[in-house]
Amino acid sequence: MAENLFDYYAQILYDYHFLKxxxxxxxxxxxxxxxxxxxxxxxxxxxxxxxxxxxxxxxxxxxxxxxxxxxxxxxxxxxxxxxxxxxxxxxxxxxxxxxxxxxxxxxxxxxxxxxxxxxxxxxxxxxxxxxxxxxxxxxxxxxxxxxxxxxxAKPDSYAEYIARCEQNNISKERVISNMTGDLQRLKIYPEKGFLVSMEIPEMVWEAYKKLIEMGFEGRMANTAP
Incomplete structure (x- = not known):
């Protein structure tokens, strides 16, 4: 059940990040x-x-x-x-x-x-x-x-992409941590002038927070000034 839950939240982030x-x-x-x-x-x-x-x-x-x-x-x-x-x-x-x-x-x-x-x-x-x-x-x-x-990017679904990564010895845990790290960057980098601000829907931000609570925070950017 826990795995299904973090997959649920990860799917939300994946769909948001994958701008079509x-x-x-x-x-x-x-x-x-x-x-x-x-x-x-x-x-x-x-x-x-x-x-x-x-x-x-x-x-x-x-x-x-x-x-x-x-x-x-x-x-x-x-x-x-x-x-x-x-x-x-x-x-x-x-x-x-x-x-x-x-x-x-x-x-x-x-x-x-x-x-x-x-x-x-x-x-x-x-x-x-x-x-x-x-x-x-x-x-x-x-x-x-x-x-x-x-x-x-290659038009994979979340499940297809995870399977492709695992074939290349890239774990699901690493992919999800990378996705939370990328959302954090979308949140904090506009004020640094690195990128244009993107609207982050509340559902996406809530999924991000849930994944952080589950420990998927291996690729956070340094927020120190």
């Missing part, structure tokens, strides 16, 4: 770093479907990217690059940005790299995990305000 936006063709598929290899898999799918002719992988954090996929930790961008190339994406269709250590830096470091390469991209498909779609979008509204973009 229709795909549109773009200059580049911009993939933000993650521990979840299915993010790279979805970017490859979008590339092969012809939504953009370039993939940008951004992420400098060095860690295992799904233990079943990478035995030796690499930067997120490098690990995603390996996944894409093994899936048939040409090397010259990929741009690597491997300095970013957080979501804001994914945007700022990628902007700097594109400027250095003199690439005048105007539109992007932002790809992340389902529960980071809304925060990615809210951050892009600040960091990429002059560009056209949509924020998307």
């Amino acid at each position: 936006q229709p795909l549109q063709t773009a200059d580049a598929i911009f993939v933000l770093g993650s521990h979840d290899p299915s993010v790279a898999d979805y970017a490859v799918q979008l590339y092969k479907e012809g939504w953009a002719s370039t993939i940008i992988f951004s992420g400098g954090v060095i860690r295992p990217i799904g233990e079943l996929r990478n035995e030796i930790p690499k930067s997120e961008a490098e690990a995603f690059f390996d996944i894409a190339v093994k899936s048939g994406v040409p090397v010259d269709a990929i741009i690597l940005e491997n300095k970013a250590t957080n979501t804001g830096e994914n945007f700022s470091c990628t902007r700097k790299l594109l400027n250095e390469k003199r690439l005048d991209y105007k539109s992007f498909i932002l790809v992340q995990k389902p529960y980071m779609v809304r925060r990615t979008y809210a951050t892009a509204l600040v960091q990429f305000a002059e560009f056209s973009f949509v924020s998307v």
Whole structure:
């Protein structure tokens, strides 16, 4: 019963975070770093479907990217690059940005790299995990305000996504803690100027508080001044 209860609250957060936006063709598929290899898999799918002719992988954090996929930790961008190339994406269709250590830096470091390469991209498909779609979008509204973009993820249901994560040795507990952490960031980051404020319905905030009470608080942001 307890597991069913936290799944109930987690579903509410998942549905809120997974902002649904229709795909549109773009200059580049911009993939933000993650521990979840299915993010790279979805970017490859979008590339092969012809939504953009370039993939940008951004992420400098060095860690295992799904233990079943990478035995030796690499930067997120490098690990995603390996996944894409093994899936048939040409090397010259990929741009690597491997300095970013957080979501804001994914945007700022990628902007700097594109400027250095003199690439005048105007539109992007932002790809992340389902529960980071809304925060990615809210951050892009600040960091990429002059560009056209949509924020998307592989269209998994909550149950499908949890099953996919468990196949990659990413536990349900970790996913739920990440979701509470992302909601906290949506609440506190607008006042820091990191992202645009998003309305958080009362039902979503109550589900968040219940999950915190159950101990799912492993990824809280530092709120110290």
